[in-house]
Amino acid sequence: MGKILHITSVSDWKKAQAEGVYTAPSLKKDGFIHCSLGEQVVEVANYNFKGKQGLVLLVIDESKLDHLVKYEDLYNLNEDYPHIYGPLNLDAVVGVVDFPVQNDGTFLLPVQI
Numbered sequence: 001m002g003k004i005l006h007i008t009s010v011s012d013w014k015k016a017q018a019e020g021v022y023t024a025p026s027l028k029k030d031g032f033i034h035c036s037l038g039e040q041v042v043e044v045a046n047y048n049f050k051g052k053q054g055l056v057l058l059v060i061d062e063s064k065l066d067h068l069v070k071y072e073d074l075y076n077l078n079e080d081y082p083h084i085y086g087p088l089n090l091d092a093v094v095g096v097v098d099f100p101v102q103n104d105g106t107f108l109l110p111v112q113i
Helices: 010-019 025-030 041-048
Strands: 003-009 055-061 069-072 081-084 093-098
Touching: 003 010, 003 041, 010 055
Parallel strands: none
Antiparallel strands: 003 055, 055 093, 069 081
16 A cells, blocks of 8 residues: 545645545545546646646545545546545545646646655
8 A cells, every 4th residue: 555646625625624534525426535646646637627726635645544445447547546435534644735737727746746
């Protein structure tokens, strides 16, 4: 088990810190929290968050998660993505990295990742 990443807004992260647990809209909609590996996160961001400002990457230690992580290829992309099947316990978040949008609306992998 290693580190996985989740893209969220600064405001949603602050809300999670105040509440003591993080839940993404996908948890209710899909039954899990979408995550990525380091080599996947830029493509995911450019597809799902193009032009969006105020984002951060949550760096999550899988070994500290309270809920199951499954690696799945739900969209037939020939690539497995990590999904957390339950709320994210905050003590599993080992880093929070700013994820600024570039002038052209795309994202680059932060050097901290």
